Amino acid sequence: MRLQPLALAFSLALPVDAAAAWIEPSHRDHQAGRLQHSNGYPILRWLRDTAVEAFFGKQLRDDDLDTYEINPAVAMRHEGGIVVRFNATTLEQKRLLTDITRTLQAFDIWSISHDYVDARIYNAKIYLKKIVDQLPDSMKKPEIMIYDLPAAIWATYPKKTTGGFSSSSLDVLTSREGMGNLFFKDYQRLSVVTSWMRLLEAMFPSLTEMTSIGKSFEGRDIHALRVGARNEEEEEGGSRKAILVTGGLHGREWISTSTVTYLMWSMVTAYDKDPMVTKLLDKFDIIFIPILNPDGYEYTWQEDRLWRKSRQDTGTSFCFGMDLDHAFGYEWATNNKAGPCSENYGGDSPFHAVEASELANWAKNQTAQHGVKFVGFLDMHSYSQQILFPYSYTCAAQPPNLENLMELGVGLAKAIRLSSGEAYTVTSACESATAYRGKDDTRVEGGGGSAIDWFYHEIGAKYSYQIKLRDTGSYGFLLPADHIVPTGEEVLNALKYFGDFLLGNNGIEKGEFEGSEHVQNPPADQWSDLKRRR
Numbered sequence: 001m002r003l004q005p006l007a008l009a010f011s012l013a014l015p016v017d018a019a020a021a022w023i024e025p026s027h028r029d030h031q032a033g034r035l036q037h038s039n040g041y042p043i044l045r046w047l048r049d050t051a052v053e054a055f056f057g058k059q060l061r062d063d064d065l066d067t068y069e070i071n072p073a074v075a076m077r078h079e080g081g082i083v084v085r086f087n088a089t090t091l092e093q094k095r096l097l098t099d100i101t102r103t104l105q106a107f108d109i110w111s112i113s114h115d116y117v118d119a120r121i122y123n124a125k126i127y128l129k130k131i132v133d134q135l136p137d138s139m140k141k142p143e144i145m146i147y148d149l150p151a152a153i154w155a156t157y158p159k160k161t162t163g164g165f166s167s168s169s170l171d172v173l174t175s176r177e178g179m180g181n182l183f184f185k186d187y188q189r190l191s192v193v194t195s196w197m198r199l200l201e202a203m204f205p206s207l208t209e210m211t212s213i214g215k216s217f218e219g220r221d222i223h224a225l226r227v228g229a230r231n232e233e234e235e236e237g238g239s240r241k242a243i244l245v246t247g248g249l250h251g252r253e254w255i256s257t258s259t260v261t262y263l264m265w266s267m268v269t270a271y272d273k274d275p276m277v278t279k280l281l282d283k284f285d286i287i288f289i290p291i292l293n294p295d296g297y298e299y300t301w302q303e304d305r306l307w308r309k310s311r312q313d314t315g316t317s318f319c320f321g322m323d324l325d326h327a328f329g330y331e332w333a334t335n336n337k338a339g340p341c342s343e344n345y346g347g348d349s350p351f352h353a354v355e356a357s358e359l360a361n362w363a364k365n366q367t368a369q370h371g372v373k374f375v376g377f378l379d380m381h382s383y384s385q386q387i388l389f390p391y392s393y394t395c396a397a398q399p400p401n402l403e404n405l406m407e408l409g410v411g412l413a414k415a416i417r418l419s420s421g422e423a424y425t426v427t428s429a430c431e432s433a434t435a436y437r438g439k440d441d442t443r444v445e446g447g448g449g450s451a452i453d454w455f456y457h458e459i460g461a462k463y464s465y466q467i468k469l470r471d472t473g474s475y476g477f478l479l480p481a482d483h484i485v486p487t488g489e490e491v492l493n494a495l496k497y498f499g500d501f502l503l504g505n506n507g508i509e510k511g512e513f514e515g516s517e518h519v520q521n522p523p524a525d526q527w528s529d530l531k532r533r534r
Contacts, residue, residue, distance in 0.1 A: 070157045074305050080123040081149035083110065083476055084142040086135070088117045093139060100134055107131065108343055110476050111384050118145065118473055120306070145473055152478045153305045156254065158186035184262060184484045187254045190220070190298045193261060193290055197225050204268050207281070213289065214358025217312040220294040222358060227267055228285035229278075239371035242285040243499070244363070244461070247380040249324045249451065251296030251307045252477045255469050255487055256380035260290040262488030263495055280499035284375070293324055293355055306477065310355055314340035322346060325381075326449040327353035328360065330457050331393035334448035346449045356451075363459050375502060377455040377464040378495070383476055384432075385424045386468040387412050390457070392429035392450035401462055408463060408501050415497040420490040422470065429453075429466060463502065467491065 088094045097117050101107060106127035111118040121128050132140050146152050183196060201210040207229060212221040230240065247253075247260035267286060270277040280286075291297050295311035309321030319341040326336055326346030338344040351357040366372040389405040391397055399405060409426040416424050430447055456464040470479055470487050479487075 070301070072154070074157075074301075074303060075150040075153040077304060078122075078149045078153060078306065080125055081120060082124045082128075082144055083118060083120050083146035083149065084128075085145050085473060086117045086119065086139050086142045087115070088139060089115050093136070096135065100131060104130060111473065113384065118476060120149070145476065146478070152475065155480060156187060156305065156478050158188075158481075183265070184258065184488065186481050187258055187484070188261075189301045190291060190294055193257065194221075194223055196261070197223055197264075197290075200225060200265070200268060207268060207271055213362040215354070216293070216295045216358075217310060217354040218295045220298070222289065222292060222294060222355060224287055224289045225264055226285050226287050227264065227281060229271065229281045230285075239373060240285050241283065241373045241375050242287055242366075243376040243378070243502070244287050244289070244374055244455070245378045245380070245495075246289045246292050246359075246451070248289075248291035248293050248297050249379065250381065251293055251300045251309070252305065253380075253382045254300070254477075255382045255479045255483065257290045257297065258484045259380050259469060259488050259491050260288050262484065263492055264288040264290070266488070266492050267495075276496050276500060279503065280496070283503060284499065285372070289359075292359060296321065308343050309345070310353055312354055314345070316340040319345075322353040324353050324356050325379075325451055327351060327356035328449045328451055328454035330449070330454040331391075332449040334393040336448040350449065359451075360454065360458075363455070367459065374455065374459050374461040375463065376498060377452060377459075377461040378498070379451050379464075379466045380469060380491075381466055382469045382479065383471055383473070384468045385422060385470060385472050386432055387424050387426045388429040388432050388452070388466040388468070390429060390453050390464055392447040392453050392466075394447070395428065395430040399456065405463065408498070409465065411497050411501060412465070412467075412494040415493045416490045419493040420486060422490055424467075432468075463498070467494070
């Protein structure tokens with residue numbers, strides 16, 4: 001019965017001269033089309049808007065978008081900031097940089113790799129020399145990756161001069177390209193993503209179901225869209241295998257949210273058109289959660305584009321938020337000693353972070369009460385172009401299906417490379433940067449409490465991966481919007497490979513990439529070289 005009112009609302013929402021006209025251009029495009037839209041079927045347009053509001057809630061009007069102008073202060077608060085890359089090849093060099101961040105509090109580390117450390121300097125004129133003076137000669141000439149941080153920040157927000165997506169819109173092209181090109185032309189704020197998910201559910205009621213898995217610390221819903229073609233037995237409560245795809249654990253990683261929405265849209269619209277997608281959705285549910293950290297994500301739009309953590313009160317003045325990827329219960333205490341002011345603070349106890357607790361409780365409820373079997377987990381992040389598998393908390397322990405994790409990880413990277421030419425490194429999460437690990441498994445940063453470890457060990461999702469998306473440092477967390485579709489496309493090919501692997505086949509190479517050699521388990525003596533390839 002749930003489908004009938006949705007179908008009714010959708011049918012009422014459509015004007016008679018546009019059989020499936022879904023999206024209206026935003027106010028950015030309206031000057032060119034205002035006369036064309038002003039004379040057509042005003043009563044039907046009113047009925048359409050009323051029906052949509054009745055079922056989906058009040059939507060943004062084009063004129064209301066003026067209230068969502070981005071405050072330039074979100075960029076100018078980082079005036080004088082730059083992003084630099086330090087040559088750091090040893091554990092001691094990397095540890096020195098992290099020690100300076102604690103004592104000087106003049107920069108924060110963005111990425112640690114085998115050969116370098118990327119860091120944001122808060123004010124280069126004041127702090128850069130102070131930092132360099134504490135470094136050995138080999139590290140005194142860092143490479144500047146981003147010269148003008150406010151400009152790079154500002155460039156990631158949607159502009160009035162470009163086409164955009166209005167969350168109330170229902171009037172434009174019917175093709176996948178039409179709707180997709182509008183939505184994925186820019187990064188989208190939380191309210192738009194939520195309305196767009198509701199729209200997808202209305203457009204594809206037999207294939208999708210939108211739900212909330214819980215509430216954030218500030219009371220926002222954490223929305224999910226379940227995509228799958230269930231038969232009658234499964235609709236009545238039969239067990240179903242599922243793949244979980246998450247994004248937005250860290251507020252500033254906008255490309256992770258856009259990639260999850262791109263995967264969501266692509267899978268839904270490809271059903272009954274792409275044989276691989278059709279077969280996958282006939283056998284599995286894919287549950288997409290594009291923004292697990294809605295408070296932090298919204299804060300990046302309103303206050304600070306570079307905010308990472310949630311917005312939960314920590315009990316320490318001026319130090320808000322928790323790192324959701326250090327907040328899960330499995331091996332939480334291992335190397336998890338960061339304080340409340342650290343970007344890696346995972347709370348005072350396992351699941352102290354509300355959003356991590358809500359996701360874990362929902363997942364356990366799905367398995368215990370609804371017969372869901374999670375067989376795969378893909379957690380999207382940025383940046384560094386890496387595919388990471390368990391364990392994150394230590395390199396001393398190995399997962400039982402290590403060879404399978406390696407094989408599939410290499411296959412995912414290969415699917416991406418054949419799709420776009422981009423190289424993704426494949427390794428275990430604990431070794432994602434040798435900076436994190438010494439001979440005694442001590443680390444510069446903690447690795448306990450990660451989402452992939454918890455889903456792998458506690459929920460039984462034996463193919464769990466964290467995928468760090470584009471790029472490798474030129475833009476870092478400030479990836480321009482014109483990378484949204486290329487990143488989405490390459491990860492879509494990886495997701496199709498992932499699904500085909502779970503279906504028992506050898507991956508999409510036999511279809512889309514026919515003629516490529518079959519992915520084999522890498523010999524042990526070649527693995528150390530393979531996992532470092534870019």
